[in-house]
Amino acid sequence: MNNNSITTKDVTFKVFRFNSETDYLPTYKEYKMEVTSEEVVLDILNRIKWDFDGSFSYRRSCRHGICGACAMKVNGKATLACKVNMHEMVELFGNEITLEPSSIKRSVKDFIIDKSDFWEKHAQAKPYLEAEIDETPTMENLVSIEDNDKIEDADLCIQCGACHYSCPAVEINEQFMGPAAFVAAYRFGIDTRDDAQGERLDTVDTPAQGVWDCVKCYECADACPKEINPIDKITKLHNMVFESGKVRKNVASRHAVGFAHSIKKHGLLDEGELVRYSEGNIGVLKHVPVALQMFKKGKIVLPWNMPKSDNLDEIQKLIKSSSTTKF
Amino acid sequence: MSKLKYALFTGCTAKESTPEQMMSTLAVADKLGIELVELTEASCCGASHLQDYDDFLSLVLNARNIAYAEKHGLTMVTICNTCQLNTAMTKHRLDNNAELKARVNEKLGEVGLEYKGTSQITHFLYAIIDDFGLDKIKEMVVKPLSQFNIAPFYGCHNIRPSELQNETHKTPESSYRPTSLDDLIIACGGTNVDYEEKNKCCGFHAELQSPKTAATLTGNALAGAMDQNADWMVTPCPLCHLKLDTQYHHASVAIGRDVKMPVLHMQQMVGLALGCTPAELGLQHHVSNVDFV
Numbered sequence: 001m002n003n004n005s006i007t008t009k010d011v012t013f014k015v016f017r018f019n020s021e022t023d024y025l026p027t028y029k030e031y032k033m034e035v036t037s038e039e040v041v042l043d044i045l046n047r048i049k050w051d052f053d054g055s056f057s058y059r060r061s062c063r064h065g066i067c068g069a070c071a072m073k074v075n076g077k078a079t080l081a082c083k084v085n086m087h088e089m090v091e092l093f094g095n096e097i098t099l100e101p102s103s104i105k106r107s108v109k110d111f112i113i114d115k116s117d118f119w120e121k122h123a124q125a126k127p128y129l130e131a132e133i134d135e136t137p138t139m140e141n142l143v144s145i146e147d148n149d150k151i152e153d154a155d156l157c158i159q160c161g162a163c164h165y166s167c168p169a170v171e172i173n174e175q176f177m178g179p180a181a182f183v184a185a186y187r188f189g190i191d192t193r194d195d196a197q198g199e200r201l202d203t204v205d206t207p208a209q210g211v212w213d214c215v216k217c218y219e220c221a222d223a224c225p226k227e228i229n230p231i232d233k234i235t236k237l238h239n240m241v242f243e244s245g246k247v248r249k250n251v252a253s254r255h256a257v258g259f260a261h262s263i264k265k266h267g268l269l270d271e272g273e274l275v276r277y278s279e280g281n282i283g284v285l286k287h288v289p290v291a292l293q294m295f296k297k298g299k300i301v302l303p304w305n306m307p308k309s310d311n312l313d314e315i316q317k318l319i320k321s322s323s324t325t326k327f
Numbered sequence: 328m329s330k331l332k333y334a335l336f337t338g339c340t341a342k343e344s345t346p347e348q349m350m351s352t353l354a355v356a357d358k359l360g361i362e363l364v365e366l367t368e369a370s371c372c373g374a375s376h377l378q379d380y381d382d383f384l385s386l387v388l389n390a391r392n393i394a395y396a397e398k399h400g401l402t403m404v405t406i407c408n409t410c411q412l413n414t415a416m417t418k419h420r421l422d423n424n425a426e427l428k429a430r431v432n433e434k435l436g437e438v439g440l441e442y443k444g445t446s447q448i449t450h451f452l453y454a455i456i457d458d459f460g461l462d463k464i465k466e467m468v469v470k471p472l473s474q475f476n477i478a479p480f481y482g483c484h485n486i487r488p489s490e491l492q493n494e495t496h497k498t499p500e501s502s503y504r505p506t507s508l509d510d511l512i513i514a515c516g517g518t519n520v521d522y523e524e525k526n527k528c529c530g531f532h533a534e535l536q537s538p539k540t541a542a543t544l545t546g547n548a549l550a551g552a553m554d555q556n557a558d559w560m561v562t563p564c565p566l567c568h569l570k571l572d573t574q575y576h577h578a579s580v581a582i583g584r585d586v587k588m589p590v591l592h593m594q595q596m597v598g599l600a601l602g603c604t605p606a607e608l609g610l611q612h613h614v615s616n617v618d619f620v
Contacts, residue, residue, distance in 0.1 A: 299343075
């Protein structure tokens with residue numbers, strides 16, 4: 001058999017439909033098609049419009065995975081429609097495929113969503129260089145290879161919104177800037193030509209909107225069609241906030257630091273003390289009802305029974321010699 | 328098949344807030360004939376928070392834990408999704424960056440240790456599925472869970488990021504359509520419940536700094552399982568378990584409906600099917616009722 005031969009699969013598509021001018025609620029329309037092994041998801045969107053319903057609306061532009069316009073979801077999986085092969089989706093999810101916009105609640109017409117929240121949060125990150133420019137330079141403003149390497153792949157973001165609309169914290173917390181904005185904050189903040197790093201770190205260190213409200217689920221890492229790994233940049237922003245010495249002392253930052261204190265003392269984490277250290281002596285009181293329930297069930301270790309790692313002196317020595325950050 | 332033997336990295340909760348996780352792990356390992364050598368020297372993995380404060384220190388401490396597994400010449404087995412992620416991620420970074428590995432080993436050398444990269448790292452869920460085998464577990468079931476609809480809750484750090492997990496697990500698992508826990512439920516004789524939140528975040532890691540977000544995610548998960556008529560949930564992650572088992576009050580307030588259901592550790596589910604007693608599996612330590620046993 002020729003490995004290059006085109007194969008087909010029968011697929012039933014359930015497609016999100018909504019017109020904000022005429023509909024109260026969205027519906028899902030069913031379209032059955034024979035899908036070839038050469039088609040990408042965007043081909044299916046085109047066929048729905050061309051063969052079934054000319055009113056079906058969606059965004060598309062470059063067809064080369066670089067403009068980000070056609071970001072959407074296939075069975076909940078963030079997808080750049082022009083990049084993903086349809087048969088691969090059938091292999092993953094089976095012959096019933098649900099096609100939806102990146103964010104159902106932001107649909108204006110079918111797959112066209114209102115991305116204003118995304119762009120507002122992106123703008124918060126100041127996604128551009130801020131620098132005093134010499135208008136009559138005598139030489140190029142060079143960046144060393146080492147400094148350029150620190151930008152990593154953050155430069156590749158196409159602002160498609162796949163990570164943003166996959167992030168559960170964005171969905172719940174309206175202030176949370178979201179992974180794409182953090183990638184931008186990292187990309188320009190790490191650039192040696194930029195003068196606004198301090199301002200950006202202040203922005204991402206702000207409670208509710210900043211990096212501390214990341215739930216660490218790694219959805220953004222899987223959603224990104226450019227494999228940028230936004231949560232890796234979020235971690236780096238955390239590090240930069242601490243290293244800059246600008247970190248606000250609050251429950252979030254103390255929560256991270258509390259791990260170091262606990263490991264130094266016990267090797268293991270002292271869970272109860274971590275909560276007290278993070279929240280403070282007053283704030284910890286709100287956890288008392290749950291703690292009491294847990295205590296009744298034998299789930300609270302009292303301080304004098306706190307287990308310790310063997311060879312604790314080794315751990316303490318390593319913490320002393322390897323720590324790179326002070327709080 | 329020769330007897331399976333692993334270096335057990337317990338993590339912190341198994342020694343503190345989820346003693347039932349430790350009890351059920353040991354009970355199931357005993358039933359399956361798996362030998363576990365506890366890494367009593369191991370430290371906390373940093374739980375994805377220490378790395379925010381001090382990434383290099385987090386690497387050194389996790390590399391030290393792996394170095395102890397290497398001294399035993401064993402694969403490290405974890406029983407916490409977050410320990411699994413932090414340890415596997417450390418291994419990935421050190422194995423793919425000679426300069427970083429040298430810097431870490433310079434520190435470990437101060438205490439007479441060396442990270443070589445010789446030990447594999449796996450979660451107990453994947454150890455019993457991939458190494459022991461689902462078919463063998465099925466043969467050993469003496470109390471099939473046939474009367475139960477069981478909702479799997481995977482926990483983020485066993486399934487994402489995909490690139491790392493595909494490198495770590497013997498059988499690659501899709502983060503969008505994971506199957507391992509569903510397969511294990513079926514092997515134990517139960518009926519697996521499909522629901523949208525099964526591969527979503529429980530909110531544990533944002534509980535202190537973003538309580539509303541965390542409680543809403545917990546509530547959504549519990550509600551999702553309840554709406555599909557699950558009798559109980561099962562998870563391989565003790566952190567997810569803590570959130571789902573103990574925080575249902577906050578979750579109910581956050582989403583505006585009562586959500587509470589039994590949540591079992593993966594080991595407890597397997598243990599019940601293998602004939603362990605509820606007391607052996609530590610079910611008395613649960614906050615949410617486990618009346619069904």
